Amino acid sequence: MTPRLLVASLGIAWILLINIAFGASPNPAGMAEIIAKSSPGDWRTLDPGNTLYLELGSGQVIIELCPEFAPQHVANVKDLVRERYFDGLSVLRCQDNYVVQWGDPNAEKPELARPIKTGKKHLPPEFDRTLDRKLPFTPMPDADAYAPQTGLYDGFPIARDRRSNRMWLIHTYGMVGAGRDNAPNSGGGTELYAVIGHSPRHLDRNVTLFGRVVQGMELLSSLPRGKAAMGFYDKPEQRIPIRSIRLAEQVPQPERTPIEIFRTDTPTFRRLIESRRNRPEEWFQLRANRIEIGNVPVPVRSLSK
Amino acid sequence: MTPRLLVASLGIAWILLINIAFGASPNPAGMAEIIAKSSPGDWRTLDPGNTLYLELGSGQVIIELCPEFAPQHVANVKDLVRERYFDGLSVLRCQDNYVVQWGDPNAEKPELARPIKTGKKHLPPEFDRTLDRKLPFTPMPDADAYAPQTGLYDGFPIARDRRSNRMWLIHTYGMVGAGRDNAPNSGGGTELYAVIGHSPRHLDRNVTLFGRVVQGMELLSSLPRGKAAMGFYDKPEQRIPIRSIRLAEQVPQPERTPIEIFRTDTPTFRRLIESRRNRPEEWFQLRANRIEIGNVPVPVRSLSK
Numbered sequence: 101m102t103p104r105l106l107v108a109s110l111g112i113a114w115i116l117l118i119n120i121a122f123g124a125s126p127n128p129a130g131m132a133e134i135i136a137k138s139s140p141g142d143w144r145t146l147d148p149g150n151t152l153y154l155e156l157g158s159g160q161v162i163i164e165l166c167p168e169f170a171p172q173h174v175a176n177v178k179d180l181v182r183e184r185y186f187d188g189l190s191v192l193r194c195q196d197n198y199v200v201q202w203g204d205p206n207a208e209k210p211e212l213a214r215p216i217k218t219g220k221k222h223l224p225p226e227f228d229r230t231l232d233r234k235l236p237f238t239p240m241p242d243a244d245a246y247a248p249q250t251g252l253y254d255g256f257p258i259a260r261d262r263r264s265n266r267m268w269l270i271h272t273y274g275m276v277g278a279g280r281d282n283a284p285n286s287g288g289g290t291e292l293y294a295v296i297g298h299s300p301r302h303l304d305r306n307v308t309l310f311g312r313v314v315q316g317m318e319l320l321s322s323l324p325r326g327k328a329a330m331g332f333y334d335k336p337e338q339r340i341p342i343r344s345i346r347l348a349e350q351v352p353q354p355e356r357t358p359i360e361i362f363r364t365d366t367p368t369f370r371r372l373i374e375s376r377r378n379r380p381e382e383w384f385q386l387r388a389n390r391i392e393i394g395n396v397p398v399p400v401r402s403l404s405k
Numbered sequence: 406m407t408p409r410l411l412v413a414s415l416g417i418a419w420i421l422l423i424n425i426a427f428g429a430s431p432n433p434a435g436m437a438e439i440i441a442k443s444s445p446g447d448w449r450t451l452d453p454g455n456t457l458y459l460e461l462g463s464g465q466v467i468i469e470l471c472p473e474f475a476p477q478h479v480a481n482v483k484d485l486v487r488e489r490y491f492d493g494l495s496v497l498r499c500q501d502n503y504v505v506q507w508g509d510p511n512a513e514k515p516e517l518a519r520p521i522k523t524g525k526k527h528l529p530p531e532f533d534r535t536l537d538r539k540l541p542f543t544p545m546p547d548a549d550a551y552a553p554q555t556g557l558y559d560g561f562p563i564a565r566d567r568r569s570n571r572m573w574l575i576h577t578y579g580m581v582g583a584g585r586d587n588a589p590n591s592g593g594g595t596e597l598y599a600v601i602g603h604s605p606r607h608l609d610r611n612v613t614l615f616g617r618v619v620q621g622m623e624l625l626s627s628l629p630r631g632k633a634a635m636g637f638y639d640k641p642e643q644r645i646p647i648r649s650i651r652l653a654e655q656v657p658q659p660e661r662t663p664i665e666i667f668r669t670d671t672p673t674f675r676r677l678i679e680s681r682r683n684r685p686e687e688w689f690q691l692r693a694n695r696i697e698i699g700n701v702p703v704p705v706r707s708l709s710k
Contacts, residue, residue, distance in 0.1 A: 196623040197578050227690070243548045245697035273502050273603045282687050297626075298578045298603050298699040302684060305691045318501040318630040321602075325623040379607060382587050385532070386610045392550035394603040 128380035134372050135362075135399055142368045143360040143401070148348035150174070152181065152311070153357070155343040156191075161316035162357060163276055166256050168235065169269045170226040170310035173278050177289040177310065180219035181345050185290065189214065190339035194323045195331025197297030201279055202342055203290055216290065223278075223288040227305040228268035231260055235267075236365035241377070242390045246270075246301045250393040252364040256312055257393050259304065269309035272299045272394045276311040296321040299394040314400055315359055358403040372397075433685035439677050440667075440704055447673045448665040448706070453653035455479070457486065457616070458662070460648040461496075466621035467662060468581055471561050473540065474574045475531040475615035478583050482594040482615065485524035486650050490595065494519065495644035499628045500636025502602030506584055507647055508595055521595065528583075528593040532610040533573035536565055541670035546682070547695045551575075551606040555698040557669040561617055562698050564609065574614035577604045577699045581616040601626040604699040619705055620664055663708040677702075 129137070146164055154161040167174040180186065186202070193201040206212035237260070239251035247259030250270065257275070260267040269275065276294045280287030287308055294313055313320065328334040348356050363369060373396060378387035434442070451469055459466040472479040485491065491507070498506040511517035542565070544556035552564030555575065562580070565572040574580065581599045585592030592613055599618055618625065633639040653661050668674060678701060683692035 194627075196626055225690075242550045245547045245549060246693055246695045284690050300700065301695075301697065302681070302689075302693045302700060304693070306689055321501055322499075322627050322629055324627055376607070384607075384611055385530075385589050388551055388607045388609070390551045390606075392606065395605065395607060 128375055128378065129371070130375055130379070130381045131372060131397065131399070134368065134375060135401075138362075138368055142363055142366055144363050145360055146314070146348065148351075148356065149178075151348035152177075153344075153346045153348060153351065154186075154316075155345070156319055156340060157343065158319050159316055160357065161319055162314050162359065163311045164255065164314050164361070165311045166254075166269060166309075168232075168253070169229060169256070169258070169267075170308050172223050173226055173287075173289050173308050173310040176220050176223055177278075177292075178347060180216070180289055181347055182350070183217045183219060184344070185214060185216065185219060186342055186345040189342050191320075191323060191342065192339055193293075193330060193332045194296070194325050196325045198295075198300060198331065199293040200296055200320045200323055201291065201293040202340075203279070203292060205336065205339060207290065219289065221288050221290055222285055223308075225280075225284045225287070226308045226310070227284075228266045231262065231265045231267045238364050238369060238373070240373070240391065240393050240396070242392065244393060246304060252369075252393075252396065252398070255314070255361050255364050255398045257396075268305050270299070270393065271295055271301055271303045271309065273297070274313040274317050275309050276313060277303075277307050277309040280307055294320050314361060314398075315357070360401050360403060362399040364398060372399075433680055433683065434676070435680055435684070435686045436677060436702065436704070439673065439680060440706075443667075443673055447668055447671055449668050450665055451619070451653065453656075453661065454483075456653035457482075458649075458651045458653060458656065459491075459621075460650070461624055461645060462648065463624050464621055465662065466624055467619050467664065468616045469560065469619050469666070470616045471559075471574060471614075473537075473558070474534055474561070474563070474572075475613050477528050478531055478592075478594050478613050478615040481525050481528055482583075482597075483652060485521070485594055486652055487655070488522045488524060489649070490519060490521060490524060491647055491650040494647050496625075496628060496647065497644055498598075498635060498637045499601070499630050501630045503600075503605060503636065504598040505601055505625045505628055506596060506598040507645075508584070508597060510641065510644060512595065524594065526593050526595055527590055528613075530585075530589045530592070531613045531615070532589075533571045536567065536570045536572045543669050543674060543678070545678070545696065545698050545701070547697065549698060551609060557674075557698075557701065557703070560619070560666050560669050560703045562701070573610050575604070575698065576600055576606055576608045576614065578602070579618040579622050580614050581618060582608075582612050582614040585612055599625050619666060619703075620662070665706050665708060667704040669703060677704075 150165040152163040165174045189204050191202040204214045235253055237251050237253055244250045249260045257270050257272045259270050273295055278287040278289045279291040279293050326333040333339050377391045378389055455470040457468040470479045494509050496507040509519045540558055542556050542558055549555045554565045562575050562577045563572055564575050578600055583592040583594045584596040584598050631638040638644050682696045683694055
C-alpha cells in the first residue's frame with residue numbers, strides 16, 4: 101500500500117466517520133432532492149370528508165381534520181360547516197406571534213348571535229386521548245422542552261407519554277383548535293383558532309386541537325394584527341369576512357384543490373427528518389444534529405388539474 | 406382537633422404541596438400582576454447609541470443592538486445607518502414562518518447598487534464568542550433541543566456551552582441578523598433579516614445575529630408573503646419601501662420613542678419565568694411546569710412623553 105492509497109483509505113474512513121457522527125447517508129440529500137426523488141408512494145391525498153376549504157377574500161385556506169385525536173370536535177365542526185354556520189362570520193382576532201381566531205362577533209348577544217342548528221355550541225374537552233401504539237408514529241430523535249416524546253402521526257405533530265399512557269396533538273405553527281372560555285367544556289367548535297407564531301406549547305392539553313392548515317397558511321399569518329387586548333380588532337370594519345367554509349366532499353370533484361401531502365410514516369420521511377437535523381445544503385457552516393418538532397416540514401404539492 | 410379542622414389542615418397542606426410541585430409561590434401571580442407590581446428598578450431604558458428606528462410607511466420598528474455578541478456587525482450597521490445607506494431601500498423578501506429581509510434590490514448590479522461610503526460590505530463572521538461568565542445570565546430551567554443551555558442576557562436569548570467555552574445569540578422570534586451568501590464572511594450588515602415565525606434554531610451559529618426587535622414587530626410579521634422562491638417579492642412594486650433607519654441618538658431627544666424594557670437579570674424576572682412555566686391564570690387547566698426559550702416574554706412599556 102503506497103502512502104497515497106493510505107491517505108485515500110483514511111479519507112474514506114473519515115468521511116464514513118463524519119457520516120456516522122451526523123447520522124447521514126454517504127451522500128446526504130437536501131429536502132429539494134428528497135422531494136424530487138420521492139416515489140408516488142411517499143405522498144398521500146387528502147380525505148375529502150376530513151378536509152375544510154376556508155374561503156377568505158384573499159384566497160383559500162385548506163385545513164386537514166384529525167378525527168383520531170378529537171372525534172367529537174371534528175364531527176361537530178363538520179356539522180357546523182354543513183349547516184353553513186361559518187359563512188359570513190369573521191376573523192375576530194389576530195394576535196402577533198400567537199393566534200388568529202374566527203367565529204361569530206355576536207356570539208355573546210343572544211338576539212344577534214348566529215343560530216346553531218344541527219351543531220353543538222359546547223362539547224367535553226378532547227385535550228388528550230389514550231395512547232394507541234398501533235397508530236403510525238414517527239418519533240423525533242431529540243429532546244423536547246414540554247413532553248417526554250414528540251413525533252408525527254399522519255402529518256400531525258403529537259406528543260406521547262408512556263407513563264400516563266396518553267397522547268395529544270400539540271401546538272405548532274398552523275395547528276387549528278377550538279377556542280374556549282375558562283370552563284374546560286366551554287369550547288366546541290363555533291370559535292376556531294390557528295397558531296401563527298412560535299409554537300405556544302403551554303397551550304398543549306389546555307385546549308382541543310382538531311386540525312392543521314396544510315395550504316394557504318400565509319393568508320392567516322399575514323393578516324393585520326388587532327390593536328385591542330389579545331389582538332381583537334377594535335372596530336367591526338377591521339374584521340376579515342369569512343366567505344364560506346366547506347368540506348371538500350361538498351365541492352364537485354373538478355373544483356376541489358388537488359394537493360398531496362408528504363407521508364410521515366415512510367423511510368423517505370425519516371431521511372427528510374435527518375436531512376433537516378443535519379442540513380447538507382452548502383450554505384450551512386454548522387449542522388445542528390438536532391431538530392425540534394416545530395421545525396419539521398411536512399411538504400405539500402399541487403397536482404396539475 | 407375536629408374532623409372539619411383536620412380537613413382544613415389537610416387542605417392547606419395539599420395547597421402547599423401543589424405549590425411545591427409547581428415550584429410556585431403560595432399565591433402565584435400572572436404576568437399582568439407581576440408587571441403591575443414591578444418597581445422602577447425592574448425596568449431599563451434603551452441606550453440611544455444602540456437603538457435603531459426602522460421607519461416603514463406603516464410605522465416604526467425599534468431594534469436593540471447587541472454589541473457584546475457581534476461588535477463588528479453592530480459597529481458596521483451603525484456606520485451604514487449614519488451614512489443613510491438604508492434610506493429608500495426595501496424589504497425584498499417575506500417568507501412565511503421564517504424571515505423578512507431588507508436591503509438593496511440592486512446589490513448585485515454594480516452600476517445600480519447603492520454605494521457604500523464608510524461602512525463595509527463584508528465582515529468576518531460573529532456566529533459565536535468566548536463564554537464570559539461575568540455577563541449577566543438568567544438560565545432557562547428546562548431542556549432545549551439545540552443547545553446545552555439557554556437563557557437571557559440583557560433581554561437577548563442566548564445559548565452557552567461550557568464544554569466548548571462558547572456562547573451565542575439564538576434565533577427566536579424578532580431576532581435580527583445579517584444575511585450572507587454561502588461564504589461565511591459574505592455577510593456584513595447591508596442585507597438584514599428578522600425572524601417572523603417559529604424559532605429557526607438550525608440557523609444558530611450559521612449566521613451573525615446582532616439585534617432584536619423590541620417594538621413594532623407586527624409591522625414586519627404581517628407583511629404580505631412574497632410568491633417567488635424563498636419568499637422574495639417577484640415584482641419590484643411589491644417591495645416595501647424603507648423610509649429610513651436612524652440611531653435613536655441621531656434623533657432629537659423629544660422625538661425619541663420613550664419605552665422601557667423589562668430587565669432580565671432580576672428576581673422579578675425569575676418570578677416571571679416561573680409564572681410562564683406554570684401559568685396561574687384561571688384559564689389554564691394544566692400547568693406545563695416547563696418553558697422553552699422561544700416562549701419567554703420580555704415585556705416592553707411605553708412611557709408617556
